[in-house]
Amino acid sequence: MWAMIVKEFRQVRRDRRTLAMMIVLPVILLIVFGYAASFDVSKIPTVAAGPQAAALVHSLGKPFDLVAAAPGEGRAWAQTQLRNNTNGADVAVITGSGPTQVLIDGSQLFSAKAALGALAAVQEKAVAERASGSPVQRPQVTVLYNPELKTSYIMIPGLCGVILVFIGTIITSLGVVRERQTGTLEQLAVMPLRPRDVFLGKITPYFVVACVDLAIVLAIGVAVFGVPFRGSYAVFGLGALLFLFVTLGLGVLISSVSENQGQAIQLSVMVMLPQVLLSGLIFPLSSIAIGVRWISYILPLTYFNEISRGVMLRAEPIGPLWQPFVFLALLGLIVFTLASLRFRSFLAPAAPRHGRGRAPAALQPAAVDAGRAMQEAGGGPERGAVGDKRAGAETSGGPAVRAAAGQGDPAGPAGPADQAGSGSAGDGR
Amino acid sequence: MTAPSPGSGTGSAAAATQDWWGTEDACVRYGDKLALDHVTFRAVPGRVSAVVGGDGAGRTTLLRCLAGALAVTSGRVRLPPPLRIGYLSAGSGTYPDLTVDENLAFRATAYQLPAAVARERSAGLLERAGLSGARDRLAGRLSGGMRQKLGVIASMLHQPDLLVLDEPTTGVDPVSRADLWWLIAQAAANGAAVVFATSYLDEAERAVSVLALDDGRALASGTPEEIIAAMPGTLRVSDARPEGEARRRAWRRGGRWRIWDPPGQPGEPQAPGRPVPPDLQDAVTVAILARELAGAEAESVELEGGGSR
Numbered sequence: 001m002w003a004m005i006v007k008e009f010r011q012v013r014r015d016r017r018t019l020a021m022m023i024v025l026p027v028i029l030l031i032v033f034g035y036a037a038s039f040d041v042s043k044i045p046t047v048a049a050g051p052q053a054a055a056l057v058h059s060l061g062k063p064f065d066l067v068a069a070a071p072g073e074g075r076a077w078a079q080t081q082l083r084n085n086t087n088g089a090d091v092a093v094i095t096g097s098g099p100t101q102v103l104i105d106g107s108q109l110f111s112a113k114a115a116l117g118a119l120a121a122v123q124e125k126a127v128a129e130r131a132s133g134s135p136v137q138r139p140q141v142t143v144l145y146n147p148e149l150k151t152s153y154i155m156i157p158g159l160c161g162v163i164l165v166f167i168g169t170i171i172t173s174l175g176v177v178r179e180r181q182t183g184t185l186e187q188l189a190v191m192p193l194r195p196r197d198v199f200l201g202k203i204t205p206y207f208v209v210a211c212v213d214l215a216i217v218l219a220i221g222v223a224v225f226g227v228p229f230r231g232s233y234a235v236f237g238l239g240a241l242l243f244l245f246v247t248l249g250l251g252v253l254i255s256s257v258s259e260n261q262g263q264a265i266q267l268s269v270m271v272m273l274p275q276v277l278l279s280g281l282i283f284p285l286s287s288i289a290i291g292v293r294w295i296s297y298i299l300p301l302t303y304f305n306e307i308s309r310g311v312m313l314r315a316e317p318i319g320p321l322w323q324p325f326v327f328l329a330l331l332g333l334i335v336f337t338l339a340s341l342r343f344r345s346f347l348a349p350a351a352p353r354h355g356r357g358r359a360p361a362a363l364q365p366a367a368v369d370a371g372r373a374m375q376e377a378g379g380g381p382e383r384g385a386v387g388d389k390r391a392g393a394e395t396s397g398g399p400a401v402r403a404a405a406g407q408g409d410p411a412g413p414a415g416p417a418d419q420a421g422s423g424s425a426g427d428g429r
Numbered sequence: 430m431t432a433p434s435p436g437s438g439t440g441s442a443a444a445a446t447q448d449w450w451g452t453e454d455a456c457v458r459y460g461d462k463l464a465l466d467h468v469t470f471r472a473v474p475g476r477v478s479a480v481v482g483g484d485g486a487g488r489t490t491l492l493r494c495l496a497g498a499l500a501v502t503s504g505r506v507r508l509p510p511p512l513r514i515g516y517l518s519a520g521s522g523t524y525p526d527l528t529v530d531e532n533l534a535f536r537a538t539a540y541q542l543p544a545a546v547a548r549e550r551s552a553g554l555l556e557r558a559g560l561s562g563a564r565d566r567l568a569g570r571l572s573g574g575m576r577q578k579l580g581v582i583a584s585m586l587h588q589p590d591l592l593v594l595d596e597p598t599t600g601v602d603p604v605s606r607a608d609l610w611w612l613i614a615q616a617a618a619n620g621a622a623v624v625f626a627t628s629y630l631d632e633a634e635r636a637v638s639v640l641a642l643d644d645g646r647a648l649a650s651g652t653p654e655e656i657i658a659a660m661p662g663t664l665r666v667s668d669a670r671p672e673g674e675a676r677r678r679a680w681r682r683g684g685r686w687r688i689w690d691p692p693g694q695p696g697e698p699q700a701p702g703r704p705v706p707p708d709l710q711d712a713v714t715v716a717i718l719a720r721e722l723a724g725a726e727a728e729s730v731e732l733e734g735g736g737s738r
Contacts, residue, residue: 187522190496191539192512 021266032277035289041114043286045088049078050095057093060122063114064091078103082144084320085310088286091115093139100139106146107313109154110284116141145230145313153228156221157308158281161243161301163217165272167210168247169254173264176202176255176343188347195344203248210244231311235318239307242328246300249335256342275301303328449473450495450591450622455504457490457645464490466645467504471638472591472622477613479636480626481713487645488626489519489595495624496593508591512540515589515621519596521580525569529560529579532568533586540587547586554582557615558608574605581609585616592616594625598632610635630710641713648716653709660712661719662691667702677722680714689715691722 012019045067048054054069067087070077078092082105090111092103102119104112119141146153179185188198221227229236250271258264275281278288279301288296296302303324310316318325449471457465465487472478472495480488493499494506496516508514516522523532530551537547555561558578568576581597594613598606617623625636633639634653641648641656649656665688671679679688688702689711707715 182525183518183520184522184524186493186498186518187516190498190511190514190516192510192541193539 017263017266021270025270028274031292032274035292036278036287037283038287039110039283040287041111041284044090044111044115044118045286046091046093047078047081047087047089048093048095049073049075053093053095056095056100060093060118063118075101075103079144083314083316085306085314085316086320102139102141104141104143105314106143106149107154107309108284109146109149109151110287112143112146112149116143152221152225153313154309155281156217156225156227157312158279158301158305160214160217160221160240160308161279161304162276162281163213164210164240164244164304165247165275165301167206167213168244169251169271170265170268171209172203172206172248172251173254173258173268174261175206176252177258177261177264181260185347195340195347198347199252199340199343203252206251207244207248210248211240214240227312229312230315232315232317235316235321236308236311238318239304239311239321239325239328242325242332243300243304243307245332246328246335249332249339252339252343253335256339256345275299278302280305297327298331300328300331303331450507450509452491452494452501453505453507455491455494455501455506457487457494457499458502464645465494465501468640468642468645468647470495470624470640470647470650472624473638474590474620474622475617476637477617477623477625477635478638478640479633480624480640480642481628481630481633482642482648483628483717485644486642488642490645491640491642492593492595492624492626493518495591509589512587513590515584515587515592515616517580517584517594517597521568521576523568523576523579523583526567528565528567529555529571530564532579533583536583536586542587550586550588551582554586554612554615558582558612574601577601578605578608578612581612585612585619585621588616588619589621592621592623594623596626596628598625598627598629606632630713634709639709641716643717643720648720649713656716657707657709657712660707660715662689662715664689664705664707664711664715665702666705669701671701678718680718682710687711687714689718691719 012022042063043065044063046057046060046064048057048066048069049071050073051071053071054066057064057066057069067089068081074096075094078094081087081089082092082103085105090105090108094101094103102115104115106112119139123138143149179188193201218229222229251268254267254271255264258267274295277283278292278296279299280296281301285293285296285302306324307321307328310321451469451471452465453469455465455468455470456463468487468491470478470480470491480491482488490499494501495508496518497508497511497514498516498518500506524535527535533551533555534547537544537551542550552561555564560575560578560582563571563575568579571579577597577600581594584594585592592613597613598609601609613623613625627633636653638651639653639656640650649659651659667679667686667688668684670676670681670686671688675688675690678690679686681687686702687705
């Protein structure tokens with residue numbers, strides 16, 4: 001048993017990445033769950049429309065936080081603010097003609113629930129204070145986009161993103177690193193394929209599969225779970241496309257820094273886990289401590305969540321969604337550039353090929369001289385003259401090799417009996 | 430600098446008249462290690478050349494340079510354009526999760542072979558190599574020898590001008606080796622300059638020219654006859670291991686001992702064994718031995734010199 005323990009420790013020590021994962025992952029999880037994992041909403045961004053609406057929001061107190069006020073506007077303005085998530089608004093208070101209205105954005109599930117709870121508390125307090133007096137005027141509360149506050153409504157648009165991450169990052173990284181493991185990578189490297197062709201050829205199937213998967217998840221979400229799809233398919237599709245580019249790029253990037261599929265899976269999980277936990281998919285972004293929240297804003301899923309929930313539930317048009325679109329495009333550009341650069345060196349580990357200008361400085365003197373061969377083409381002997389008695393004039397039998405190759409003479413030409421087949425250089429000394 | 434792509438199958442006019450492909454004074458350095466040390470190697474169209482050497486001798490490094498997979502650190506490499514090179518890397522270089530036909534179809538497309546030509550050539554080569562019945566089998570399910578044959582067929586399907594095969598026959602049974610040799614001969618008959626690496630010296634003896642590498646350096650090169658003729662000294666064969674100083678110059682081969690007597694140090698008349706004419710395996714072994722002994726001698730001289738100061 002001791003031998004086994006020592007061997008195992010040696011192997012673990014050698015595999016730096018696993019070691020790092022064993023030590024770093026618990027720390028990351030602790031931080032994430034400690035600071036980020038919270039369903040509590042301490043602040044609800046609120047907009048006020050109509051006369052005295054701002055004062056009314058102030059009087060509501062915590063957790064309502066006034067982010068914009070428009071005394072001259074009405075319900076239409078307020079609803080647009082919620083739909084477009086302007087200033088992150090989750091609640092709108094509208095005063096003016098008729099009773100006070102409160103609109104709540106049901107696509108922000110936790111904020112909506114917190115808002116309903118807080119409003120009820122305010123009501124109770126008001127009733128208690130006015131117990132002897134006049135009746136309390138109850139505001140008209142409407143939950144928009146997700147009136148029944150169903151969890152599936154917010155989870156399924158987010159899950160679309162998780163599925164794209166899964167295929168784009170994990171499956172793609174496995175597919176590419178497999179070439180290294182099967183030993184076909186070197187073969188690919190010398191084939192007359194441009195790195196770009198190999199790169200695109202590699203990711204296109206995963207792209208198609210991811211698109212089909214996305215369509216299936218959406219169809220099931222809408223048909224089985226009744227999740228509405230209120231916005232534009234084109235805007236959603238564009239967002240998914242951009243997001244997919246980022247995740248595919250991440251997949252290729254991971255595979256190009258991994259030696260085997262095990263390492264690729266480890267890295268993919270390390271990329272996927274924070275996206276699931278910190279992108280707002282499960283825990284509301286506003287509840288994540290600011291020290292950790294910045295991580296959310298470098299994760300592509302955060303932006304895809306904004307797009308998918310905005311488009312599917314609130315019918316948000318592309319205009320107000322420009323920020324997530326721009327950030328996704330930027331992330332895609334960075335990741336894709338890094339991935340294709342890494343992929344080139346992944347394809348030709350030490351080898352700039354055939355004057356394509358990819359030679360590292362240290363290798364520049366090495367002249368791979370395809371051009372000279374072409375220039376000198378006229379000077380060489382005719383092919384027929386190249387072969388001597390052994391050369392390729394014959395077209396059958398053993399033309400260019402010395403013995404009659406393959407004609408019932410597998411073990412070699414008539415050599416001394418003791419050399420059969422195993423005499424390697426320096427062998428047996 | 431992209432060379433014009435020649436028509437598939439027929440070979441370009443330039444390539445057809447090219448007298449050799451290979452390296453001139455090539456060095457390859459991995460960090461501190463010089464994996465190839467000023468090696469000149471020429472592969473001639475229509476001929477089969479062998480690169481031999483022990484493990485770590487630099488065979489694979491040289492072949493990777495010839496395949497265009499590795500750039501030399503210094504020196505020159507003269508190669509056809511990638512489209513006209515065929516390469517079998519160590520291992521079969523085929524996809525285990527694709528069938529034999531699918532593997533060949535992928536290779537044909539990558540090398541821009543018209544589908545009809547590819548089908549015809551594949552069928553012919555598979556038939557001759559005894560793989561016709563395995564066309565729908567996954568490459569991963571083939572035996573080692575069958576997979577090697579598939580790898581060689583895949584690398585020669587586009588009838589390259591330069592065919593580079595890294596240990597095509599290692600771990601292959603004698604019958605499959607015969608098939609492999611037929612394929613190699615066929616490629617040369619089609620006009621390819623064929624280079625193969627092997628650790629089997631009897632196999633290298635079939636090649637028209639041989640380059641023996643040791644520790645990244647060219648140990649011997651030429652036709653097998655030239656290499657054998659260039660062997661210094663004489664050779665004895667004995668049933669018993671020699672005693673004394675000759676022990677360092679002896680090695681076991683088959684059930685007997687070969688003893689090399691360097692020039693100027695002919696075996697004493699009473700020394701055991703009878704003279705035997707060397708073959709390629711002996712000549713290469715002697716070359717390695719001579720280098721090792723010279724190295725050891727130089728080292729001891731150096732030590733003595735250092736001690737006297």
